[in-house]
Amino acid sequence: MASSNWYQPNAAPGRAGNAPAAPVEGQSSPPPSGQEAQPAPFGGMGFSFLILALPLLLIFVMTRSQTKKQKQLESNLKVGDRVFTQAGILGKITDLNPNSPRVKLEIAPGVNVQILKSAIQGPDPGEVAAADDKAKDKKS
Template identity: 40%
Template sequence: MALLTILLQQTGTPQGSPWGSILMMVALVAIFYFFMIRPQTKKQKEIRKFRDSLSVGDKVITAGGIYGKIKEIKGEDVILEIADNVRIRVAKSSIYGTAADSNQQQAQ
């Protein structure tokens, strides 16, 4: 037991410069920022810009998969016509993309 205690005391962590660990932490934060946080904020800005540019007559698809044509925009709500004389009200935030975009993706 005494021999084990002596070996453990001798194999302690070396006392190096604290700047090495600080530099590693800064590098780790920079990697997370440039590879995860920054691309996500860019994508959110693009989505916000798309939703702000919606106009009456656009053909869109909702997050639930409903295709429709915008008939009216009331603040954060959108009235979609999904069939002849069939209209539904959805939140602007649930609009996923334009129907033209989804048709192009299916063709590829």
């Protein structure tokens, strides 16, 4: 019975086989006969750079638009506005200093707290809905 070499990638030492010789470490294998080495598709490194740069550009654009919206909201605040905060607290602005990053918010009769302007998310949704209902009633 003959032994089979199907599981060995290279010929056994001392035996001639038809398996190609493995390249020596540090040397690249020559291209197949009659062909030149092909460059990497999409430019190799350029494509890798593009894959990394696109998400960074997207993050930059998204944070920039959020910053613009927040600054616009802060500039439109005035005393008496009903607003809600990041924590979900609803209240009315009682004191607003344009040079200070803080505002005083009345969250219950006689209960005032100081919060940062950046913590204000927007106008009270209940107040906006009530104002829309009043505007519709006036038109009718």
